[in-house]
Amino acid sequence: MKKFEVTVLGANAALPQVGRSTSAQVLNYNENLFLIDCGEGTQLRLDQCKIKRNRISHVFISHLHGDHVYGLPGLLTSYNHFSRSKKLTLVGVSGLQEFVQSVLKISSGYLDYELEIREVPNDTTTLVFESEHLQIFAFPLVHRVPTVGYLFKEKQSYNINPAAIERYSLSIEEMQNIRFGTSIIRDGIELPLQDLTLSIHEPRSYAYMSDTIYSEGYADFLYGLTTLYHESTYLEDLVDKAIERGHSTAKQAAKFAKLINAKRLLLGHFSSRYDKRQVFREEAKEFFEESIIVKDGKTYFI
Ligand SMILES: [Zn+2]
Structure with missing residues (x-):
């Protein structure tokens, strides 16, 4: 079976704190590395997790709030010091190109390698990557600004007897x-x-949903998912605030995991108002037993 795992570099909402970084993950499929979001400090987190940044071929950005993207300009320009020669592809919503170009222009930044920026719509699904064994889709989320989630879907393939x-x-x-x-x-x-054919395993899949309010709009698209990463910024007692701010509670994340019949739920994007993350699991597991609170720096099998 091919390697399919995700390393969480950071899962704090809004701002970094000591030991708690903002959103970024590295997905490894068969030794192909994809970065999902790039919060402040992502480069340090890559070093701490011993992940070589030159191995990343694509960066998928969910939306342009700072806690998901402020690490990106630094990463892009640091590649000049790491002799990057291969192309890097950035995927994200409208405005990503302007964000990158503005920062580079104002700071007289330059890139020694080819950078492709692909903007995708936030009102429909888009196939953004395809290889022999893997497809990656962007799909709409509901947040205060245009936002997409990403679905990593292994293709069914068979070994000949x-x-x-x-x-x-x-x-x-x-x-x-x-x-x-x-x-x-x-x-x-x-x-x-x-x-x-020889016996085969079920194709695996992983979806990244952050940031978003509870929405059933793409439940069919994600039905039967193997591993769901869903934001849970708040607990249910602050559900009104969650709706107002375009976020979800742990209970809502668990309800969505159950709705799509996911095998497991990774909870993340925690508000820094909570000292202990265990409370998120306690709330979620009442509705979905296989609820896991992510830890910064930890790797999870899909
Ligand atoms: Zn946001």
Whole structure:
């Protein structure tokens, strides 16, 4: 099974504190690294977690509030000191290009490498990355400013049973088709896929939803998700404040995980008004047992 894991660099809302950084995560799929959000201090967190920044190929930004993006200009210009030669792709909502260009212009910054900035709509889903085994989609969230979440979805693929190659005299083209689950017809009869392939695992998926109010709008799109990261800035006693500020409570995050039949929920984006994060789990687990509070610097399997 290919590596599919996420390292949380920071999960504090609004501002950094000692030992609590603002939003950033590194998703590792089969040794391909993707950065999700880039709060202040992300470079230090990468160093502390021993993640080489040059290995990151894409940066996915949810929205342009400072606690999700103020680490980005520093990261981009630091690459000049790390002899980055390969292209970096930034994906985010409208305004990302202007944000990056304005900072670079005012501070006379320059980049020694190719930077592609792709802005996506925040009212529909967009396929933003595709490889042989993985698809990444941006999808709308509901917040005070244009915001998108990201879905990392493993493609279903099959390993061919070596015994079937000889038994059915499979051609190279047929083997290629079987790997992606396309049926093979012989004499008008479809060969059963289970005879042609070895046992496989369910495709895994991960969604990042921060920042957002509780919204069921894309529940169908995310149904059956393996691991959900959902913001829980507040507890339920401040639900009115959560709605007013475009955020969610731990209870709402848990309700959404249950609604989409997720296997596990990672809770994050905690308000600094709470000293102990355990209270978020206590509230969430009443509605969704597999609720986990993320810890800065910890890696979670998808
Ligand atoms: Zn925000």
